[in-house]
Amino acid sequence: MLSPGDIFLESGRMLSDSVHLEIENGNLVEILGDSADANLIRIHLENEPNTDTAYHLNGVSLGLALTRELKHDGLLGQEVLPMGQDIHHAGWSSVNIGGSMTLTLTQASVLFDDQMIFESGELTGVLQPDPYERSAAGIKSY
Numbered sequence: 001m002l003s004p005g006d007i008f009l010e011s012g013r014m015l016s017d018s019v020h021l022e023i024e025n026g027n028l029v030e031i032l033g034d035s036a037d038a039n040l041i042r043i044h045l046e047n048e049p050n051t052d053t054a055y056h057l058n059g060v061s062l063g064l065a066l067t068r069e070l071k072h073d074g075l076l077g078q079e080v081l082p083m084g085q086d087i088h089h090a091g092w093s094s095v096n097i098g099g100s101m102t103l104t105l106t107q108a109s110v111l112f113d114d115q116m117i118f119e120s121g122e123l124t125g126v127l128q129p130d131p132y133e134r135s136a137a138g139i140k141s142y
Contacts, residue, residue: 009102063092
């Protein structure tokens with residue numbers, strides 16, 4: 001499930017609507033949703049040069065970097081995310097589909113062998129940084 005705030009890297013935009021992706025046996029089989037975001041994903045995949053691998057799940061990346069490197073250049077001083085393929089902030093997950101699609105989930109919950117490592121886009125359990133690591137990375141504790 002893609003949620004508002006997730007990133008469609010190749011379009012250079014954050015999603016504003018939820019989009020449900022169904023993946024079976026390593027392939028994207030259905031894109032559910034009638035929003036502009038869902039349609040943009042469909043159009044991107046339909047124009048993929050290699051139709052044999054256009055819907056194939058190529059990989060998943062998990063972010064462990066503690067810093068988020070946000071800029072304050074948006075409207076009304078809001079935070080703006082610098083977008084690039086090398087950005088894998090702590091708690092973010094990227095899904096690579098076809099030869100040219102990267103979808104980054106900013107609020108994902110991820111489990112490995114029943115061990116929660118990301119919950120709603122934040123490190124949890126043994127991966128959660130202690131106060132000293134947070135301070136060294138410049139992360140405010142709330």
